[in-house]
Amino acid sequence: MNIDSRLADRPVFVTGADGFVGSHLTERLLEAGADVHVFVRATSSGELKNIRHRAGDLTVHRGDLRDQHSVRQALSALEGTDDAIVFHLAAQAHVGESWDRPYETVDTNVVGTLNLLQSIVDLDLDIAKFDTAGTSEEYGNVNAEMVDNHEFEEDGRVILSERSPVNPTSVYATSKLAADFLTMNYHDAYDVPTVTTRMFNNYGPRQNPRYITGTIITQALERDIVELGNLQPKRDMCFVEDGVRGHLHVALEGTPGEQYVYGYGENISMRDWTNLILDVGAEEGYWERPEIVQADDRYRPGDSDVEELLVGYEKLNRETGWEPQVDWREGVRRSIDWYANNKDAWYGRVDWR
Template sequence: MSTETIWNEGDLDDLRRDFTDVYGGRTVLVTGADGFMGSHLTDALVGLGANVHAFVRATSSGALNNISHLRRDLKVHFADLTDRTSIDYLVRELCDAPDRPYVFHLGAQAHVGESWHRPYETVMANTVGTLNLLQSIVDWGLELEKFDTAGTSEEYGNVRDDVTDHHTYDDAGSLILHERSPINPKSIYATAKVAADFLTMNYYDAFGLPGVVTRMFNNYGPRQNPRYVTGTIVTQALTRPEIELGALEPLRDFCFCTDGVRGHLTVAAHGRPGDVYVYGQGVNISMADWADLIVRTGVEQGFWPDDRRVVTTEARKRPGSSDVMALRVGHEKLTLETGWQPRISWEEGVLRTIRWYAENRERWIGRVDWLPTGSPQLAAGS
């Protein structure tokens, strides 16, 4: 396996022990394969010996940012979820596979903040794109082993007063979110993902398409877009003394990307069609404490000096009352059915994430939404 991958030999040994019998030699489609989570999942599937078809959004350059090291090990399909014709070409080709393919549907516009700036693109990619893929599979009669739609913890939103008693709380009164917890999406992104989840279940009910939904809780790690909170903390700390963030009070349940990939592989291998599975670290942390953990780790490991400070800016807050205040998963269902557990601690995950950003500056410096000290040209997109 290429040195580009974050999967070390121990990780790979565990993957092969748990999943080679399931995915080795099997046909697999990954949408969003060049994205953050999609690329790590693609890495894992190639390492397991799967016959991987990578669905990548077509651009004029045809550049692959995260899976170029796998170019000889898989088949890339440059297509677009919002273009039904390109999806039909792909599904028609998969009909010639010698087995029933697995589909991991991770392709999406996945940034909450961007969904307010690009609402139509978000709904088209996340909802209509999912519909296009599901309908094409039905129309062409493609028989699948499993269809995993990647949902999000953002679908739960905040607790509504009228359904408080439908939620689960621990002994200290903290909210725990399960598969059947009421949903209350607070962003266009979350609403579009709710629709994608329900469409997956609709096609299971109507056509027997073996769909499952995986709601992941706040994945983070190498290759993530630096505009997400973990990346924006790390990249600012690597570049300047002041780290600008939005609200510091919200609580999030952060799960390292390799644990997230194992969640997808586990649910697709063992999950029941027509069912929903949630997973994450199982504990949460405030944005203020998450930033403090990252900054302290970077200082202790020598990635930046000890003069870093966090400040709140209004421009980085979510609009109006749309922020989600507390996300924490209860993954008992997945654990009881399959034995899945998170394996990477926050301390280890944060260190691995910082190291990647520090060693791959050219991969993110042109994508940040803040101005590095002494670099006015960055604002112009150079």
């Protein structure tokens, strides 16, 4: 697929554009020559943190997803177009913090999505695609009563696809599942050309250092121990560049009303992921190998941790040709390099000092 030719001069609207995945997507859209509109939360401490260097190439709309007036004002910029794509990536996206900030999580992730969809209907916008970014966390753990509805590898690992049952185990996962269903509701009721994309555990440069990959790297760069919680869960780790390509493939080739899931297609325990990161960093000369320490206060509440996640991305591959291109060692190397050379971008945000 020639992505650049499909996006050149095309109006695109990105929520969460100054966040982790959103900033990488925004840069890729600019690289393709799209007419990029970004919706960012206006705060007293400023915004555009990850895309400030491209501010002159963007149309910036400031507001808050929870405020319908600002959402509608921003989306009105798409009036008169018929090929615009909306990428909805804004969210309170930290699983642990969803327990500390449950009302903000639901307000932002559910009401915020509703405000976008309803504004498109109220403004009678004729858009080409509306992509809501979901999460692999929506699947949760396998419910014993639903086990016959799951697909399994020969080694017993559950494969999660668009057909798999969902079982959210956190406020974050439940809020994202609600946003997914709202997105589908507006396709069924108002024929809004919506799709939902469940990405599996993106990682890479610019990610908040409170997430697993960032906290491992930043601790290793700064001290002799790496303090973590539960290291048994397995995750399907997908480099952000591949995640962005997934969004673009779905937006350009996906079928309205459909769900698409994607990731690396292999999973790894968080203990092995930690060791991989520490090994690569030591080989590259970023640190002497730190000690791994597990701390009770870094575990998720109760039984809310998801045991394993592994994606089956055959549908997206079959319909659009997407497949991951960055292997784990290369993705980890590029991630470490960014954290090592951009300390000012993350040092004030860590949760381990």
